[in-house]
Amino acid sequence: MNGRVAGSASRRTGFAAHQAGVDRLLASYRAIPADATVRLAKKTSNLFRARAKSTAPGLDVSGLTGVIAIDPVAKTADVAGMCTYEDLVAATLPHGLAPLVVPQLKTITLGGAVTGLGIESTSFRNGLPHESVLEIDILTGAGTIVTATPEKNADLFAGFPNSYGTLGYATRLKIELETVEPYVSIRHLRFHDVRDLAATMDRIITDGSYDGVPVDYLDGVVFTADESYLTLGNRTAEPGPTSDYVTGQAIFYRSIQHDGPEAKTDRLTIGDYLWRWDTDWFWCSRAFGAQNPKIRRFWPAKYRRSSVYWKLIALDHKYGIADRIEARHGNPPRERVVQDIEVPIERTADFVEWFLAEVPIEPIWLCPLRLRQPGGGAKRPWPLYPIAPDRTYVNVGFWSSVPSSAGDSEGLTNRLIEKKVTDFDGHKSLYSDAYYNKDEFAVLYGGDAYTALKAEYDPDSRLLDLYSKAVQRK
Numbered sequence: 001m002n003g004r005v006a007g008s009a010s011r012r013t014g015f016a017a018h019q020a021g022v023d024r025l026l027a028s029y030r031a032i033p034a035d036a037t038v039r040l041a042k043k044t045s046n047l048f049r050a051r052a053k054s055t056a057p058g059l060d061v062s063g064l065t066g067v068i069a070i071d072p073v074a075k076t077a078d079v080a081g082m083c084t085y086e087d088l089v090a091a092t093l094p095h096g097l098a099p100l101v102v103p104q105l106k107t108i109t110l111g112g113a114v115t116g117l118g119i120e121s122t123s124f125r126n127g128l129p130h131e132s133v134l135e136i137d138i139l140t141g142a143g144t145i146v147t148a149t150p151e152k153n154a155d156l157f158a159g160f161p162n163s164y165g166t167l168g169y170a171t172r173l174k175i176e177l178e179t180v181e182p183y184v185s186i187r188h189l190r191f192h193d194v195r196d197l198a199a200t201m202d203r204i205i206t207d208g209s210y211d212g213v214p215v216d217y218l219d220g221v222v223f224t225a226d227e228s229y230l231t232l233g234n235r236t237a238e239p240g241p242t243s244d245y246v247t248g249q250a251i252f253y254r255s256i257q258h259d260g261p262e263a264k265t266d267r268l269t270i271g272d273y274l275w276r277w278d279t280d281w282f283w284c285s286r287a288f289g290a291q292n293p294k295i296r297r298f299w300p301a302k303y304r305r306s307s308v309y310w311k312l313i314a315l316d317h318k319y320g321i322a323d324r325i326e327a328r329h330g331n332p333p334r335e336r337v338v339q340d341i342e343v344p345i346e347r348t349a350d351f352v353e354w355f356l357a358e359v360p361i362e363p364i365w366l367c368p369l370r371l372r373q374p375g376g377g378a379k380r381p382w383p384l385y386p387i388a389p390d391r392t393y394v395n396v397g398f399w400s401s402v403p404s405s406a407g408d409s410e411g412l413t414n415r416l417i418e419k420k421v422t423d424f425d426g427h428k429s430l431y432s433d434a435y436y437n438k439d440e441f442a443v444l445y446g447g448d449a450y451t452a453l454k455a456e457y458d459p460d461s462r463l464l465d466l467y468s469k470a471v472q473r474k
Contacts, residue, residue, distance in 0.1 A: 014068060018080055021063020022137075022145065022171050028060035029143050038141065038462045040169065059139075064171055067091040075177040076134065081111030081170035089274055097177040098270070100126040104277040105306040111170035115163050117385060117429055119340070119367050119395050121217040121233065124205050127372030130161040130382070132176040140168035141458025159453040162384035162445065164430060166466045167457050181235035183242065184217065184273040186266040188256045189230045195349040197228050198394070201368055202345050204232070205392055217273070220366035221256055225356050229256050233273065242267050245276055247301040251291055252276045253283050253363065281306045283363055284399055288312055322401075334401040336433065337361060337413050342369070343426035345392040351424055352396065359413060365397035383449035384466070387427060411435045430470040441467050 032038055041058025061082045068078040072095040079088055085099070086106035092098050103118035112118075113129040114136070126132065135149040138160065146168070148157035160167060187210070191197040197220060204210050204218060210232055217233030243266055245252040258264040268276065280290065289295045290304060316322055323333040337359065343351045345368065355364065371382075371389045387393055402413050409415070415435045421428050427444060428434070436444065446453075450466060 015078075017063070018066070018068045018078075018172065021061075021080065024060045024063050025139060025171065026143070026145075028057065029139065032057055032059075032462075034460075037464060040165070059169065061169070068172065070095060070097075070177075072097060075179070076174055077177055078172060078174050079110045080172060081137075082109050084109050085113070086275075089271070092177055093180070093271060095177075096179055096181075098180045098274065099129070100132040100176055100178050101129045102274045103129065104275075104282070106275060106278050107307045107310075110173050110175070114161055114170060114173065115165055116431055117162055119369055121219040121231070121367060123367060123369035123395075124218050124392070125208070125216075125370070125372075126178070127369060128161070131372040133157075134174045134176060136160065136170055136174070137172040138168040138457075139171055141166075141454075141460070141463040143462070145171060146457070155453060156457055158381060159383055159446070159449060161382050162430065163450075163453075164466060164469055166463050166469055167453055168463070180270050181237045182270055183236045183238065183240070184233045184268050184270055185236045185238075186268065186273075187213075187232045187263040188258065188266070189232065189263050190258060190261070191228045191230070192226045194222060194225065194228055194352045197222075197230060197366075198345060198349045201230060201348075201366075201394070202392065204230075205345075205368055205370070218368060221253060221363050222352055222356070222366065223257070223363045225353065227257070231256060235270075240267060242269050242272065244272065246272050246279050249293070249296055251280055251283075253280070278306050279304050281309045282365060282397075282399065285309055332404050332406050332408075335404045335408070335411065335413050336401045337417070338399045338432045339414070339417060340395055340397045340429045340431070341417070341421045341426055342387060342393040342395050342428075343421060343424045345394050347424040347426070348394040348396070351420065351426070354420060355396070355398070355417075358416070359398070360402055361398045361400040365395070367395040367397070369393050369395060384446040385427060386446075393426070430466075434471045436471060438467055441471060445470075 028041070029038065039058045041060055064080040064082040065087070066080050066083055067088055068080060070077045070091060075097060077088065077092060084107050085102055088110065089098060089102060101118060101120050101122050103113050103120055108118060114133060118129040135147060136157065138146050138148060138156065140146050146153055146156060148154070148160065150157055156167065189200070191200070201218070201220065204215050209215055214234050215232045216235045218230065220228065220230045222228040243250065243255065245255065255266060256264070285291055285304065288309060290299055326333055348366070352364070370392050371387065404412065411433060414433055418428060418435060422444070430445070445466060454465060
């Protein structure tokens with residue numbers, strides 16, 4: 001395969017080495033006092049909400065970071081729960097294979113994407129990452145390893161997605177893979193009205209093509225109310241020149257923009273396509289000066305990646321740098337608005353138009369999704385994130401902050417967004433700040449189904465419950 005994958009090389013562990021890692025995990029669980037909440041001993045995170053603090057030792061997941069085995073004939077992979085997509089992709093691409101959904105950031109883990117959801121430009125045909133899982137081993141709150149499949153411990157299999165580690169932690173996942181080609185051919189379509197964009201997106205999803213050319217990858221970017229784009233990608237083995245947004249000076253999201261009615265074309269290796277958003281963390285690297293040509297020229301390519309920007313964000317949170325700067329100008333702290341939401345495609349234009357009028361954040365990302373129907377069977381229910389089958393949704397992602405005024409209630413803008421998403425029959429991911437009350441939360445995120453799972457697989461409440469972890473964070 002011709003596909004560059006920057007960063008750490010993939011790690012093959014094998015089943016024996018993986019079992020040794022599981023044994024260390026279990027030993028670390030037993031070492032945690034019975035009255036202490038069980039948590040991961042993990043310094044990094046892709047969560048944007050505050051994590052609860054604890055003085056108790058955490059779970060040792062150091063032996064659960066690799067690719068266990070790949071079966072290129074069956075197109076499956078056994079992967080440790082803390083393996084990153086960066087390492088997994090580096091192991092699968094040489095076989096001409098990739099996970100059915102590869103979230104945008106290299107350090108997202110397989111277990112994290114399943115228990116916390118994930119999405120990307122294949123989601124309009126492949127759904128969400130947990131829908132390609134065939135079986136999963138989970139360390140439950142009860143301290144036992146449970147294997148869950150659609151037939152065995154099916155309640156846990158269905159309830160694990162969106163549980164955010166409150167029912168347990170994935171130690172091994174067996175997932176489906178799909179065939180990819182060495183390159184992705186890209187067309188960027190410009191729109192002057194988000195309603196035209198949404199209608200075109202809907203037709204592409206129905207037809208699986210645009211202007212007679214298959215569409216394998218589909219997402220979009222809204223810059224303003226009259227400048228938005230759909231990016232259409234199709235797999236190709238045809239050799240030819242490619243752009244480089246991973247190690248070069250060009251910035252992917254800026255390459256999308258163009259004038260005129262004709263589509264702008266581009267071409268990437270499959271590896272560069274999968275990580276096109278990681279290099280500049282979509283567009284959020286501009287906050288660190290990484291998009292300033294004078295700075296970018298001297299910013300080493302290996303440090304232009306989401307994991308580095310995460311460390312910079314962590315320093316800001318630790319020392320309150322941004323808040324101090326606002327205070328020096330006589331302003332209250334800005335409100336962080338870092339969210340991904342899903343609304344039905346027929347309400348997408350309504351939401352985007354409302355958002356652009358009310359929330360001073362741009363650009364915003366659009367990514368369509370439909371639940372997958374595996375093996376021709378009935379669609380599975382996912383009770384903790386109950387979006388409807390046979391219905392197209394669009395993920396809208398926006399990641400920045402907005403001005404606040406003295407006396408504003410906490411999370412004012414985030415609360416407005418939550419209400420609007422609910423009004424439009426949508427859902428919000430829980431990786432960031434949430435402000436729902438308990439009754440609202442129960443209706444949206446599992447309710448009685450979650451309570452039953454918690455009682456069965458974490459009877460002594462060794463793990464935080466979902467509301468405490470996602471909203472209260474205590």
